[in-house]
Amino acid sequence: MSVELLKTSLSILLQGLVTTLLLSVAAIVGSTLIGLFAAVLRSFGPWGTGRVARLYTELFRGTPVLITLMFIYFGVSYFGYAIDVFAAGVIGLSVYQGAYIAEIFRSGIESVPKGQWEVSQILGLTRPQAFSFVVLPQTGKIVLPPLVGQYLSLIKDTSIVSMIGMSELMHGGQAIVDRIGKPVEIYGLVALIYFAVCFPLSQWVRHHDRRRLS
Template sequence: MSADLLTSSLSILLQGLFMTLALSAASIAGGTAIGLVAAVLRAFGPWGTARVAKLYVELFRGTPILITLMFIYFGVSYFGYAIDVFAAGVVGLSIYQGAYIAEVFRSGIEAVPRSQWEVSQILGLTKTQAFFSVVLPQTGKIVLPPLVGQYLSLIKDTSIVSMIGMSELMHGGQAIVDRIGQPVQIYGLVAVLYFVVCFPLSQWVRRHDRRRLPS
C-alpha cells in the first residue's frame, strides 16, 4: 500500500472511529440507565413490573442484536416515522446491551450484604434512601469490572450498525475495500483501531480484578 493511499484510507477510518466512539458513548449512557432501571425493578419492583423487567432481559438476551437494530430502523419507518441511522443505532444498542447490563447490576445488588439494609432501617432511612445512599454505592464498586467488560462488548458491537448504513469504523473500512480492494491491509487497520480503543480498558479490568484478589 502506497503512502498516499495509506494516508487517505487512514483519514476515512479515523472519521469512522470518531463516529464509533460517539455511538459507543451514547449507547453506554443509554444502556447503563436502562439496565439499572431494569435491575431495580427486578429486585424491588412490584410483581407486575418485575415480570416485565424479567421478560425484557430474557427477550433481548435471547435474540441477535442485528434483529433489534433492523426492527428499530425499519420498523419505525413501517409505522410512518423517520429515524436517523445514528439514533437507531443508539436506541438499538442501548436496549440490547441494557438487558445484559441489567444482569450485571442485579448480581451486584444481590451481593450487597443484607445487614446493610438492616442497618439502614435502624438509622431510620426509607427503602429508597437506603438504596441510593447505602446499597447503590457499594453495588457500583462490585459491578465496575464486569460493567466495563460489558462496555467493551458494546464497543465491538457497534460494527454491526454498519448493516443499517451508518458510517462508523467498520462501514468506513468496507467502503475503502469496495473502492480499492486490499481487504487484508484495510481490515487490518480497522482491527488495530478497535484494539487501540479496547485494549486499555481490558487491561484496566484485569488490573482491577488482580487487586481485588486476596494476596
C-alpha cells in the first residue's frame, strides 16, 4: 500500500471511526438501561411483567442482530414514519444487546446474598431503597467484567449497521474497496482499528479478573 493511499484511506476510516464510537457510546448507554430494567422486572416484577421481560430476552438472544436492525429501520418506514439511520442503529443495538445485558444483571442480582435484603429491612429501608443503595452497588461490582465483555461485542456489532447505510468504520472501508480495490489491505486496516479500540478494554477485563481472584 502506497503512502498516499494510506493517508487517503486513514482519513476516510477515521471519520467512520468517529461515527462508530458515537454509535457505540449511545448504544452502550441505551442497552445498559434497557438491560437493567428488564433484569429488575425478571427478578422483582409482578408475574406478568416478569414473563414479558423473559420473552424479550429470549426473543432477541435467539435472533440475529441484523434482523433487529432491518426490522427497526425498514419497519418504521413501512408504517409511514421516517427514522434517521443513526437513530435506527442506536435503537437496534440497544434493544438487541439489552437482552444479553439483562441476563448479566439478573445473574449479578441473584448472586447478592439474601441476607443483604434482610439487613436492609432491619435498618428500615423500603424494598426499592434496599435495591438502589445496597443490592445494586454490589451487583455492579459482580457484573462489571462480563458487562465490559458485552460492550466489546456491541462495539464490534456496529460494523453490521453498515448494512442499513450508516457511514461508520466498516462502511468507510467498503467504500474505499469499491473505489480502488485492494480489499486485503483495506479490510486489514479496518481490523487493526477495531483491534486498537477493543484491545485495551479486553486487557482491562483480564486485569480486573486477576485482581478480583487474587
